[in-house]
Amino acid sequence: MNKKLIKGFFIVLAVLFIIITLFSLFIPSKLMVTRAVVINATTEKVYQQINNLQNWKHWQPVFMHDSASMKFVTDTNGISNESEWGDDDSKNRLIITGKKENTVFITLKRDGENDVLNTIKVLPLADSMQVQAEWNVLIKLKWYPWEKFYGIFMEKLTGHGYEEALNSLKKYVEENQ
Numbered sequence: 001m002n003k004k005l006i007k008g009f010f011i012v013l014a015v016l017f018i019i020i021t022l023f024s025l026f027i028p029s030k031l032m033v034t035r036a037v038v039i040n041a042t043t044e045k046v047y048q049q050i051n052n053l054q055n056w057k058h059w060q061p062v063f064m065h066d067s068a069s070m071k072f073v074t075d076t077n078g079i080s081n082e083s084e085w086g087d088d089d090s091k092n093r094l095i096i097t098g099k100k101e102n103t104v105f106i107t108l109k110r111d112g113e114n115d116v117l118n119t120i121k122v123l124p125l126a127d128s129m130q131v132q133a134e135w136n137v138l139i140k141l142k143w144y145p146w147e148k149f150y151g152i153f154m155e156k157l158t159g160h161g162y163e164e165a166l167n168s169l170k171k172y173v174e175e176n177q
Contacts, residue, residue, distance in 0.1 A: 069087075121133070
C-alpha cells in the first residue's frame with residue numbers, strides 16, 4: 001500500500017512537470033522592456049552622455065554606486081566603449097557594440113546568463129527644444145519553464161531600474177547645460 005502511494009505521488013509529479021513544461025513552450029522566449037523620458041536639452045547633449053560609458057557614472061545608478069570597482073576600456077579618442085565591474089564570482093561587462101544616428105547599441109554580459117541587448121535612442125521632438133530618450137532592452141530567455149514563468153514578471157522587476165536611470169539622465173543633463 002505504501003509503495004503504491006509513493007509511486008502515485010511520483011507519477012502525479014512527473015505529469016505536472018510535463019504539463020508545466022508544455023505550457024511554458026507557449027510563452028515567448030524573448031522579452032522586450034521599453035522605457036522613455038522627455039528631456040529639455042539638445043540631441044547632442046543627451047547623446048554625449050550615452051555614447052561614452054565614462055559619462056554613465058554621472059547618471060546611471062549602477063555606475064554611480066559601483067564606481068570604485070568600475071574598470072573602463074578607453075579608445076584613442078578618449079571614449080569608453082567597454083566597462084567591467086563586480087567580484088571574482090560575478091563579473092558584469094557592458095560593451096557598446098555600435099553607434100548609429102543618435103542611437104547606441106549596448107550588450108550586457110554576465111557570467112552564466114544570456115546576453116542582454118540594449119538600445120538607447122535620442123529622438124528630437126517636433127517643434128520643441130526637447131528630446132525623447134528611449135531605452136529598449138531585449139532579454140532572451142532559456143527554454144526552462146521556471147525561466148519562462150519568471151519572464152512574465154521580469155518587465156515589472158527590471159523596468160523600474162531603466163526608468164530610474166533615464167530620470168537620472170534627465171536630471172543630470174538638464175542641470176548641467
